Amino acid sequence: MAMPSGASMHITIRIQFAKNLVSFGDIATAIGQAGGDIVGIDVISSSKTHTVRDITVSVLDSKHSDLVVDTLRKTHGVKVINVSDRTFLMHIGGKIEVKSKIPIKTRDDLSRVYTPGVARVCTAIAEDPSKAYSLTIKRNTVAVVSDGTAVLGLGDIGPHAAMPVMEGKAMLFKQLAGVDAFPICLDTKDTEEIIQIVKAIAPAFGGINLEDISAPRCFEIEERLKQELDIPVFHDDQHGTAVVLLAGLLNALKIVGKKIEDIKVVLTGIGAAGIACTKILLAAGVKNIIGVDRHGAIHRGVEYDNPYWNEYAQLTNPENISGTLSDVIKGADVFIGVSAPGILKVEDVQSMAKDPIVFAMANPVPEIDPELAEPYVRVMATGRSDYPNQINNVLCFPGIFRGALDCRAIEINEEMKLAAAQAIASVVTDEELSETYIIPSVFNSKVAERVREAVIKAAYQTGVARKDDIMFKPE
Numbered sequence: 001m002a003m004p005s006g007a008s009m010h011i012t013i014r015i016q017f018a019k020n021l022v023s024f025g026d027i028a029t030a031i032g033q034a035g036g037d038i039v040g041i042d043v044i045s046s047s048k049t050h051t052v053r054d055i056t057v058s059v060l061d062s063k064h065s066d067l068v069v070d071t072l073r074k075t076h077g078v079k080v081i082n083v084s085d086r087t088f089l090m091h092i093g094g095k096i097e098v099k100s101k102i103p104i105k106t107r108d109d110l111s112r113v114y115t116p117g118v119a120r121v122c123t124a125i126a127e128d129p130s131k132a133y134s135l136t137i138k139r140n141t142v143a144v145v146s147d148g149t150a151v152l153g154l155g156d157i158g159p160h161a162a163m164p165v166m167e168g169k170a171m172l173f174k175q176l177a178g179v180d181a182f183p184i185c186l187d188t189k190d191t192e193e194i195i196q197i198v199k200a201i202a203p204a205f206g207g208i209n210l211e212d213i214s215a216p217r218c219f220e221i222e223e224r225l226k227q228e229l230d231i232p233v234f235h236d237d238q239h240g241t242a243v244v245l246l247a248g249l250l251n252a253l254k255i256v257g258k259k260i261e262d263i264k265v266v267l268t269g270i271g272a273a274g275i276a277c278t279k280i281l282l283a284a285g286v287k288n289i290i291g292v293d294r295h296g297a298i299h300r301g302v303e304y305d306n307p308y309w310n311e312y313a314q315l316t317n318p319e320n321i322s323g324t325l326s327d328v329i330k331g332a333d334v335f336i337g338v339s340a341p342g343i344l345k346v347e348d349v350q351s352m353a354k355d356p357i358v359f360a361m362a363n364p365v366p367e368i369d370p371e372l373a374e375p376y377v378r379v380m381a382t383g384r385s386d387y388p389n390q391i392n393n394v395l396c397f398p399g400i401f402r403g404a405l406d407c408r409a410i411e412i413n414e415e416m417k418l419a420a421a422q423a424i425a426s427v428v429t430d431e432e433l434s435e436t437y438i439i440p441s442v443f444n445s446k447v448a449e450r451v452r453e454a455v456i457k458a459a460y461q462t463g464v465a466r467k468d469d470i471m472f473k474p475e
């Protein structure tokens, strides 16, 4: 499946055209005939005979971009000077940098921030390691660790290729919650080696955000690191996704007037995100949930190679139904996709119960094109920024880590996750709630703050916060 219709990339084409040979109207028509949508025009220079313009065009994908540019190259009187893709331009040289908080202007400054002055600070930490929180960056840092094996829905593309996503996560940590996050992409897929490396780098960090590590290795890596480290370890694709999914579902159910305990849910992709989403839904009261992976519905009576699927079969599918996605989705109230592009058909949606809720969350291309599904669904959500109702873990990870760092939590537990989900859902008021607004925008500044507060409260209530804080500490 290509990008869904309506979704696109933007290219900027710099052209020079001879005024006596071609008009801008002809050029715009040529772009339109090639299927491009002009979204911006800038005049760069103009003389009596020639004009240079930057035309920004929305296209479907790289192939479509080539077609539009070729069409212009073939247009009489037009010279294509340059083509730039705005997305690539934003990545040149990477997206983040390290900045000092204090300028080093004099020898005196130098002798304090560095040797010899720094030695006294080091000694103080050596004598009392908890001082690392007050005298180093530890209290505000998170390592975003990936091995590049499950990058978005792109699969195992390796650690170098994973970096742009991890840099993007670091930007979001900083912009949305003030957390200093460091992208760390490891050139190993070995579970034990990843665990040992993360443990070894942990002293510099107040938390570890595991990202895009494929299932089932991600489960053991997270579990072991949780046991062996005293800072929060959180696999974002599992828990961040689950938290935001629950927030979206709680609000979507209000729209359709269904109770969580009565709904039938079908979820595709029983990997990192899918298993965690299932567990949070069960904890929130869902009784009937059927998981579907490549070979159909996960059910009892089969011995799966993947031990997590055997456990999954025990927890889900109360009627023990087998079959394909199309078989099991009949009569379902909710579809949740954390699997692969284009696997949900319009006929599948048509076979769901009244007022279907469809959360097609695979990135970058969802399980169904929202525009195809739209006529048949009551509430539609995707993981993408270019459609309404973006269910994406970015609504969770900045605020949940902000809260965990601020109360110096030793872990992020179930209570903190549920509190985060309720906090996200609560940002959308009953007056605001609608089919196209079930989940707040990533840019809604209330989200991270509300998640932070709810998470700190839950951390103190469950005894995992280490910092004395009279505001949040329970009586």
Ligand SMILES: NC(=O)C1=CN([C@@H]2O[C@H](COP(=O)(O)OP(=O)(O)OC[C@H]3O[C@@H](n4cnc5c(N)ncnc54)[C@H](O)[C@@H]3O)[C@@H](O)[C@H]2O)C=CC1
Pocket: 150, 151, 152, 153, 154, 212, 213, 214, 215, 236, 237, 238, 241, 268, 269, 270, 271, 272, 273, 274, 292, 293, 294, 295, 337, 338, 339, 340, 343, 361, 362, 363, 364, 382, 383, 384, 391, 392, 393, 394
């Ligand atoms: N919107 C969001 O916030 C998030 C979305 N995702 C998306 O969910 C997808 C899965 O991510 P992870 O769980 O991290 O990956 P994963 O690799 O751990 O799991 C993916 C699962 O989907 C299954 N799958 C693949 N093709 C399938 C098909 N045709 N039918 C049914 N199942 C199929 C795989 O066998 C695997 O079990 C990706 O597209 C990712 O971008 C993941 C995390 C957050």
Ligand SMILES: CC(=O)C(=O)O
Pocket: 150, 151, 152, 153, 212, 236, 237, 362, 363, 383, 392, 393, 394
């Ligand atoms: C959003 C995200 O973390 C993913 O698609 O993997």
Ligand SMILES: [Mg+2]
Pocket: 152, 211, 212, 236, 237
């Ligand atoms: Mg991810």
